[in-house]
Amino acid sequence: MISRHPSLARARFGVATAAAALLVTGCSAGEPAEHPVFSAPRDQQPAKALEATLATDGFAFRQTTTFELGAGEAELTSEGRMAPKAGHAVGTRSWIFTKRVTTAEREALLGRSPAPSPQPSRLGVAVDGTDVLVRPGAAPYWIRHAPNDFTLDGNRNVESLAGTQVPFGGTLLELLASGGRVTKSAAARTGRTYTVRTPAPAALALFPKDLRDLLHRGTDEAAAPLPVDLELHADGEGRLTRASADLGALKARKWGSLRSLKTIRAELTISRHGAPAPKLPSAARQLPAQDTVREIDELEPGACFDPHTGTSSDRMVVGRPCETKHGARVLAQPELNLTYPGADEARRRADAACDRAVPASPAAWRAESAERDTHWFTWPTDKWDWNEHGAAHATCYVLTD
Numbered sequence: 001m002i003s004r005h006p007s008l009a010r011a012r013f014g015v016a017t018a019a020a021a022l023l024v025t026g027c028s029a030g031e032p033a034e035h036p037v038f039s040a041p042r043d044q045q046p047a048k049a050l051e052a053t054l055a056t057d058g059f060a061f062r063q064t065t066t067f068e069l070g071a072g073e074a075e076l077t078s079e080g081r082m083a084p085k086a087g088h089a090v091g092t093r094s095w096i097f098t099k100r101v102t103t104a105e106r107e108a109l110l111g112r113s114p115a116p117s118p119q120p121s122r123l124g125v126a127v128d129g130t131d132v133l134v135r136p137g138a139a140p141y142w143i144r145h146a147p148n149d150f151t152l153d154g155n156r157n158v159e160s161l162a163g164t165q166v167p168f169g170g171t172l173l174e175l176l177a178s179g180g181r182v183t184k185s186a187a188a189r190t191g192r193t194y195t196v197r198t199p200a201p202a203a204l205a206l207f208p209k210d211l212r213d214l215l216h217r218g219t220d221e222a223a224a225p226l227p228v229d230l231e232l233h234a235d236g237e238g239r240l241t242r243a244s245a246d247l248g249a250l251k252a253r254k255w256g257s258l259r260s261l262k263t264i265r266a267e268l269t270i271s272r273h274g275a276p277a278p279k280l281p282s283a284a285r286q287l288p289a290q291d292t293v294r295e296i297d298e299l300e301p302g303a304c305f306d307p308h309t310g311t312s313s314d315r316m317v318v319g320r321p322c323e324t325k326h327g328a329r330v331l332a333q334p335e336l337n338l339t340y341p342g343a344d345e346a347r348r349r350a351d352a353a354c355d356r357a358v359p360a361s362p363a364a365w366r367a368e369s370a371e372r373d374t375h376w377f378t379w380p381t382d383k384w385d386w387n388e389h390g391a392a393h394a395t396c397y398v399l400t401d
Helices: 041-054 102-112 172-177 199-205 342-362
Strands: 002-005 059-069 071-083 089-097 122-128 131-135 142-145 179-187 192-197 227-232 240-246 261-271 287-289 293-295 302-308 316-320 326-334 375-378 395-399
Touching: 041 172, 041 227, 071 102, 089 102, 102 395, 122 142, 142 240, 172 192, 172 199, 172 227, 172 261, 192 199, 192 326, 199 227, 326 342, 326 375, 342 375, 342 395
Parallel strands: 142 287
Antiparallel strands: 002 375, 059 071, 059 261, 071 089, 089 122, 122 131, 131 142, 179 192, 192 227, 227 240, 240 261, 293 316, 302 316, 302 326, 326 395, 375 395
């Protein structure tokens, strides 16, 4: 938990290698050539279309996922390029909110941070084999997460940024792994269209864990899962070009910040089949997560950090050298008591401890504050975190921009 107080004056992509180039089989004179996708049994054609798509060197994609929330809407746009055979992807995830989306809803979708604002609405994402790189907002660096780093934020949200069917995570192509059933198939002006019925629980895999925890499949655990119909279009060569789905079978949990959710819709377009592989961020701009991403209370007084990691956690920060541009500086870390006193009392004690400690911190540190005579503080919010790193303590800090 964080709080603001004016003190001085008063939380793997592995399938591309399975996609092989598809060849048109030979045929006798006068017999029509078999199509590598459309000649397969109907229920196999969507999977064959995915294989044909993955067999290209690369392609561009753009997916919009719209959340209808009470009187407002939130739209997530994921776009970029993928190179399935190389296991690479480079793109962005950007959120747009209408005015009527509440602060709690924004925070639930973007993720919390130690700053007064949630995580940035724009996140750069790159996938390099099993590693995931993220660029929070306009940060001058990319944070590289190896598989062993996926648990740094405590909820494996970074892991969801890599897909299982294609390198970039969260696209509708992930639903093709759920063993859905083709309910409709029709010839189009170019290619074919399909309706693939998949179980709603499979659609939860499109979202990071924090968001999955706020959703459920809309039925009792003992009841049959509600279906999600995935609409697909394949071009004349059998490569996927469009996908859409109404994810209204997913419902928000009544106790969560998204309880006003009405429905979720997603639309994906795939283009530029055969495009060259995207260029990954240069090594000079990369920071290893294991060396830079830390819980805020692991930092020492005087340490500098950026409060946005690109993952949903108000306890994780990016450690930064103080001689470089940074978003915050730790002023003090006063100890609290050994026994967890309850949520309200824990906040009160952290507030009082920082009120006492901050005026004694170096004036040069306090002068970095973007808001004069103001500091922020955070503290362990439950009994499990209270003594995780020895005696519990508050962290008092200023935001510099």
